Structure formats: structure tokens, C-alpha cells
Amino acid sequence: MLFTSYEFLGFLLVVFIVYYLLPGRAQWPFLLLASYAFYFIADPRYLIFIAITTASTYYAAKQISDKKLSFEAWFKEHKKEYEKEERKALKAKEHATEKRIFLVCLLFNLGILAVTKYTNFTIANINNIIGTFGNKGQISFVDLIIPMGISFYTFQSMGYLIDVYNGKFEAQKNLFKFALFVSFFPQLVQGPISRYGDLSQTLYEEHRFNWKTVSFGLERILWGFFKKLVIADRILVPVKAIIADTDTYTGLYAFAGAMFYALELYADFTGGIDITIGVAETMGIKVTENFMRPYFSKNIKEYWNRWHITMGTWFTDYIFYPISASQFMMKLSKKSRARLGNNLGKRVPVYLSSFIVWFTTGIWHGASWNFIVWGLGNFVVIMISQELEPFYRWFHSKVKVEGTFGWKLFRVIRTVLIMSSLRMFDCYRDVPLTFKMFGSIFTQSHLSQLNADAFIGMGITASDYLVVFIGMLILIAVSLSGRSGSVREKIACKPAAVRFLCWYGLLMATIIFGAYGIGYSASQFIYNQF
Amino acid sequence: MNELIEILNDLHPEVDFTTAKDLVTGGILDSFDIVSLISEINEEFDVTIGAAELTPENFASAETIYALIQSKLDDED
Amino acid sequence: MRKILSIVLILALSISGLYLATKLLEPKYMSGILEGAMIEEYYDDPTDHNVVFIGDCELYENISPVYLWENFGINSYIRGSAQQLIWQSYYLAEETIKLEHPDVIVFNVLSMKYNEPQNEAYNRMSIDGMRWSKSKIDNINASMTEDENFIEYVFPLLRYHSRWSDLNSDDVEYLFHRDKVAFNGYYMRVDVKEAADVPEGRPLSDYTFGDNAYDYLNRLTKLCKDNDVELILVKAPTLYPYWYDEWDKQITDFAAENNLTYINFLNYQDEIGLDWTKDTYDGGLHLNLAGAEKLSQYFGKILSEDFKVPDRRGEAGLEAYWSDVTERYNAEIKRQTDNLEKYGSVHEPEEE
Secondary structure: OOOOOHHHHHHHHHHHHHHHHOOHHHHHHHHHHHHHHHHHHHOOOHHHHHHHHHHHHHHHHHHHHHHHHHHHHHHHHHHHHOOHHHHHHHHHHHHHHHHHHHHHHHHHHHHHHHHHHHHHHHHHHHHHHHHHOOOOOOOOOOOOOOOOOHHHHHHHHHHHHHHHHOOOOOOOOOHHHHHHHHHOHHHOOOOOOOOHHHHHHHHOOOOOOOHHHHHHHHHHHHHHHHHHHHHHHHHHHHHHHHHHOOOOOOOHHHHHHHHHHHHHHHHHHHHHHHHHHHHHHHOOOOOOOOOOOHHHOOOHHHHHHHOOHHHHHHHHHHHHHHHHOOHHHHHHHHHHHHHHOHHHHOHHHHHHHHHHHHHHHHHHHOOOHHHHHHHHHHHHHHHHHHHOHHHHHHHHHHOOOOOOHHHHHHHHHHHHHHHHHHHHHHHOOOHHHHHHHHHHHHHOOOHHHOOHHHHHOOOOOHHHHHHHHHHHHHHHHHHHHHOOOOHHHHHHOOOHHHHHHHHHHHHHHHHHHOOOHHHHHOOOHHHOOO | OHHHHHHHHHHOOOOOOOOOOOOOOOOOOOHHHHHHHHHHHHHHHOOOOOHHHOOOOOOOOHHHHHHHHHHHHHHHO | OHHHHHHHHHHHHHHHHHHHHHHHHOOOOOOOOOHHHHHHHHHHOOOOOOEEEEEOHHHHOOOOHHHHHHHHOOOEEEEEOOOOOHHHHHHHHHHHHHHOOOOEEEEEHHHHHOOOOOOHHHHHHHHOOOOOOHHHHHHHHHHOOOOOOOHHHHOOHHHHHHHHHHOOHHHHHOOOOOOOOOEOOEOOOOOOOOOOOOOOOOOOOOOOOOHHHHHHHHHHHHHHHHOOOEEEEEEOOOOOOOOOHHHHHHHHHHHHHHOOEEEEHHHHHHHHOOOOOOOEOOOOOOEOHHHHHHHHHHHHHHHHHOOOOOOOOOOHHHHHHHHHHHHHHHHHHHHHHHHHHHHOOOOOOOOO
16 A cells, blocks of 8 residues: 555545544554554565564563563572672573573564565575576576565564663563554554654553644645655656666766656655654654755765664664674774774774675665665765865865855755765666766766757656756755744744645645646546547 | 763864763764774773663763763672 | 634635636546537436437437437437447436436447446546436446546546646636537537548457446346336447447347347448448548438438337427527538638637
8 A cells, every 4th residue: 555545545544533533542452453454455464474573572572571670680689699700690691591582583583584585686696606607507586575664664673672682671561562563554664663662652642632733743744745746756757767768868867867866765755754754643643753854964974864864773773883882893993903003993893883784774775786885885985074074174274164055055965966876776777787877977968968858758748847846946945944943833833824825735736736646647648539 | 081071072172072961962973983982981991881872861971971981880890 | 613613714715726626627628529528518408308329429420419300309319428338328328217218218339349447538538527426436436447546536636637737728718617519419520531441340359248248238228128218229330440240140139139129220321321432521430410410310210200209399498499409500510611611620720
């Protein structure tokens, strides 16, 4: 069920009405039911996967949590009977049992993720290697289903497991409550990756109908639909045309494709998240924000703190920190400092951890070399900008541009350009082709490519481009306004007539200018002669 | 405490760490800084800070970081 | 109180805005493709027709109710639309019988060749004009192609929103009203394009009409029987799309089994007096005015003699109504003939 389908809207409407008709106690169980129904409608087989992850994680976390509690209670009482060394040994023994449970569960679930998502990728690579030694014994691909949202709910569950293991909070005692945390339907499709500590605050509460929350939620949903339907789905057409015909669309076209894609992805992804957060909000549930005006970032590192935030913090907390704070890294740090000097030496472990993080981030996005190279590309850019830090400091001491509008604008443009270039890996078929098309921007760009006919030949009309352009201006205006606080709050303070015009205008604009339905895919058809 | 302030100043000379209270949420310390920081602390105070302790609350200010180090040192005996 | 008032005001504004947008964006079919406007026109006219023709272009371009009135006094209407599929004809018949009680329903059997929903645009032209009723709902459900949604029929704005970039003066002019485009359902053309080298039908792998099509033909038969309406099956005399002998036999058999009249006008071209060099405007697919009037003469005779359809000339109300239609009819003949002389086409040249 796509967010932008009548089925989803109908589903939402039913869930929403039933949710508020039910007594408070029944609200979260009903959400669990709705989430499983959502999954069931997509494909009944998916249910097995999510149920296994839910049950195993629930059980392991509860075991760990129970052990922790009973050990602590016992330890408190019997502490005095033991010498210091003995105490340490006892603690270590307890810790080892917990660790065993933890690791089994972690590896089991990551294993499911790896098998469903990466088996064929691995086979393809093995075949490539075999292929270089002659063409014998190719392994055939296996036909596996990839459950919807598996990357998201697996990460969300594992985050919970790690937190319980680290003693951040006690395990959830109610299996069904935990099942809801894993399967909460608005975020199954594309995240965000919620933390149990955050989502559980409002997920299980009783929620009475509150006009402000509900209307804010609806406004957020509408804004999401506007971004997705009016902007993203419309500009997607030329993006597809450009990447499909790499012989024609080189040079400035490839550049335009990258820029269009930057807009498409932003509008689509943030729009989807707006819908997710908005849907949760209408039911009084608070889902963590996933974006914070990312294109306004001053550099790529900051960009990654503001784009797909919940994924970034997940990788930071559960991969980057554990690796870089590990014994191994501490030793490596000491060694590299001794060898390479303090300045360079202390960066080696950070960069090594960062490399691993970006490699995993890449492969998490998709099982292909494109994503791996894309991830590592991010790593390289961040490393370079880190290394250029002294240069920038020197530059700013000489040239007084910092803080000026021009410099800020330059940084924003730089962020957009770098991210768009990296994302070309996301568009083109394979890595060499991406490099070729990126290169063509510098070698095959001609001003003659900038003609209206060529762009109209990409499947949308001049008026469509105008809609996209105006839509983009609205996006920018809303983003700028959002820097000084919630735009919805600001609108809510305006007189009723202004409020009505804003939201009704947005609704009408979405309905009329949205690129959806048969009319869009075959808008000219009805006027064809027969 | 002074050693810690020195380490922090090394990372960000432009920040006054004796007064700053929102090092992480305010965007002064990013994940790279935190990781460099714990390896510096490891050198200087000989305490190991685990990944689970790398929370925004623990790294909110020089004081909280120092408190973290102290608790680790106490744990050692 | 103020709160209730403002809620009512907001709702009223919202709904009228959506209504206006729908009215503005829905296709008007007032120039170019007129066929889309024909289904809706029916409701404005008096509803005590003795004969109602239901079917595709083989009826609405080939039979002239004006001619039937003037020469036989037959009060008739064509509920026709482009590529009207048999279930659409069935539901139109169902609705017609509810709204009025004709003596005779004439159905053209060419659409038996379609067993599944075909084409969204034709669906729209057949269905959008219908008034809401159970028949319309059933019709939509029977007609939808895979990528259509019921809700888009309920709220046509969801279907036609993308016309914002094609809006023209017609959309403003016909925001709240339509002109009549047909003459009791008849779509007129006066020009001539002779039928030369009409190809033989290509052999088919299977000539049997589909189950679904048969099902609706059975239902149509039952509907008429139950309501005491005479059902006449016809096949228009036009040459193309090709009407296979195998198909003809199935309909002949069906008619015999169900005690229905089936007239294949293809067999009576000489009696009708059709001249394929003069009586078609598109090489044999459809008849022009001359051809349609010849067929109407032939069929009108059958209707009044064999089926005893009454001559109602002289009824005051009807006379007044028909004289209006006839006036429009003659004006349209003149307009098309003039255009043909002036521009070589029945249409005015497109404005630049």
C-alpha cells in the first residue's frame, strides 16, 4: 500500500475513526491490529518475518533485563560477603551470560536481514569472480522475498536490544506492546527508525480526541502529499528519462538530472516522513523528526546530522561509537599516535571507524556496488573536509567572508552540489556508468543543450516545469520560515481567513496539480481522435 | 578538571568550555569530537569510556564529562 | 454559536470550491469529441419514448430519430456512446426502464465482441453523464479497467485534475450548462468519404463470444421480458468493424432461442438503398446523414408496421418538442453544408 494511494487514505480513515471511538485502553492494541493488517494486505508472508524478529528480540531482551535485575538485587544483598576480586569475577560472569544471549539474538536477526537482502548480491559477486577464471560453475540466483521495511524494523529492534543490553532501560514486559513498537504501520514503509525510549513515551498512552493535535497532524499529512504528488512525482519523469538514455543525456543533461533528482528525493522522502509523522500525530503519537532542512547545511558532516537523522544517529550510536570506543581502537589509537605523531595519529581510529560506518550505511541502502561506492564517497568527502579544516581556518583569518550572506549561500550550494553528485550512484545502472556520466558533465557540456525543446522532450510539459519551480519556491520559503519555529504554529496564530486560505489552498493545489491518477499518466489521451 | 578543559580547548579553541552547557545538542561536539575526546581521556586519565556512555547528557558540558570520568575512577577502586 | 457558524461557513466554502474546480476541470465535450456529452443530454428531454435505441456508434451515427418522427411519428431516443460495452448498454437499459417505459428497446450487437473492460476514456464518456443511481454504480463496477478507481467516478476532480493545463474558453463558457450536441441521441455528419477497398475480416482464432458478454445479453433479454419491453437486436449495415458470419450465427441462434427479433441490416443493403460511394462519411465505418436517413426509412417502416409503434404526430406537447429538435437539426445540416463548401470540412478551421 503506497502512501499515495486511495487504499492508504481509506485505510487511514478507518483506523482513525475506530481509534477515537475505542476506549483508551483498547487504542494501542487496536494499532497493533491495524499494523499487522497493513502488513497482511501488503503480503501475508511478510508477517512471518516480522513476527520472528519481534518474538526473538522480545524474548532475548526480557531475558537480559530479568537477569540484570535479579543479579543486581542479589549482588546488593551479598556484596559484602565477597572480596573485591571476587566481585569483579561475579560481575564479569553475569556480563558474559547476558552477552551470549545478546549476541545470539543480534546475529540471528542481522542474519535474516543479510540473507533476505544480500544473498543475490553475494552470488552475483561470486559469479563475477568465478567468471574471471573462465565461465564454469555459475551459481544461480535464489528467489527470496524481501519483507517490506525489513531494514527499518530490524534496525529499530536491534537498537532496542542494544539499549536493554546496555542497561539504558528495562525490557518491555508485554509482548504485544513490543510488537507494536516494531510494527507501527506509519513508519513501516520508509522509517524513521524510532528509538524505543522515544516512541514508547506516547505509543501506549490513551489519547483523547484533541482538535489541535489532530488538525496539526492533518496539516502535516497534507504538506507531505503536496511535496510528494506535486513536486516529486512530477519531476521524477524527466529524471527517469535522463537516466534511461545515457547516450543522449550527457553533459548538462546529466547535471540537470542530478539536480532534478536532488529535488525529487528531497520532496519524496521528506514528504513521506511528513505523512508518517502526521499520521502518528493525528493519533497523539510523537514520532522523531527525521529531517531538519538538510540542504541548508554548511558542510556534509552537518548535512548528515540533518538528513535522515534517525538513521544517522542509529549508525553513530550503535556502530560508530561501539567501534571507535572499543579496546581495539583504543590500542590502535595509542599505537598510531606513537608512530604518526599526535596530530595525525589520533585521527586514524576515527577515520577507520568512519570508513566502516559508511561502508555499512552504503550497503544498508541497497545491495549493490553503487550504494557501497556512494557510502564511501560520503566518507571521502567528510574526510577531506575534516582535513581541510586548518586550511579553512587560515582562509577565514585572511579573508573576512565568514558570516556574510554570500559565504552562507556558497556553502549551501556546495552542499547541494556535492550531495547531488554523490547521489548519481543512486541513479545510474552501475558504478562505471556513473563515473562516465559524472565525467561527461565536465567534458560534454554545451550551452546548446540548454534548450526548452530538449527538456520538454523528457516527458513533462513547460507548465509542469513551472509547477515544479513554483513548488520549489514554496518549499524554500517554508524551510526558511521553519528556521524560526514551527510553520504550522505560525499559521495557527493568523486570523481564521488566512488559515483557511493557506490550508485550503494547499489542499486544492495538491488535488489539482498533483501528478497522480490516469489523467496524469495519459493526460492527452482523452483528446485523441478515434 | 583543568586537564579536561585543555583537551576540550584543543578540539575547539573558539569555545569557552567553562560556561558552555549544551555541547552536544548545541552542535559544538560532533561524533568525531566525542570519539577523539574519549581516546584523549583514555590517555590522560587512564579510564575507558564505553560506547553506551556516549550520550548527549554525559557530554553536555565540561562538568558532566568530568563527572563521568570521576565515576569511572571511583569504579576502579 | 459563532463557532458553529464558522464551521458551517468553512464547510460551505470548501465544498463550493471543490465543486467549482470539478465543474471547471471536467471535460465539456462541446467541440471536437461531442460523443462524451450525449449520455447526459437524455435527462433533459421528455421521457415517454416508444422506442429507445441503446448501443454504440452503430446506432447513434446511423439512425435519425428526427427522421423517424417526421415520417412515422415515432417518438424515439438513442442512448448511445462511443464504444459502449454491453454491460454499459445493459445498465442504461435498466435505468431507462426505471425512468420511463418504452415499448421497444433496440440493441446493436456489435459490442458482443468485447468481453472485458476496454478503455478508460470510453468508459468515462459512457458513464460520467449518467445520473447517480444503482444502475450507475453497477455500471462503474462492471466497466472499470485495472487502473481505474471507483472514487474517481464519485469525485471526477480526482480524474480530471490534470486538465488544468488544457483549459480553454469552452471550459469557462460551459461551466454550468451544456449545449445540445445530438438530436435525440443522433450524431450528425453530412460529409462524404466513400467506402473503397473495405478489407475482409482477418480470421480469428476463436469466434465464440465471451461468457461475460453472453451473461449481459441474457440479463438484457430477461430485463426486457420481465418488464414487458420488446427487445430488438440489430446489426448496423456499416462495413467495418467486420461482422463475421460465425458471429452472426450465434446471434441468430440466440434470438431464435429467446424468441427475439434479430435484424442484420448488412443483409438488406440493397433494400435500404445504401450507396457506399455517397452514404458514409468515413469509408464505411459510419453512415452520414444521407445513409442514416435511408436506414431510418427502412427501419421505421418495420417498427411501425411489424411492431405497431404508434404514430404520435399531433400530440401537442410532442409536436412542440420535436419542432425544436427539427429546427436544430436543419440548422446543423445547414452549418455543416456551408462549412463543407467554404472550408472543405464540416468543422470550422481551428482558431489560431
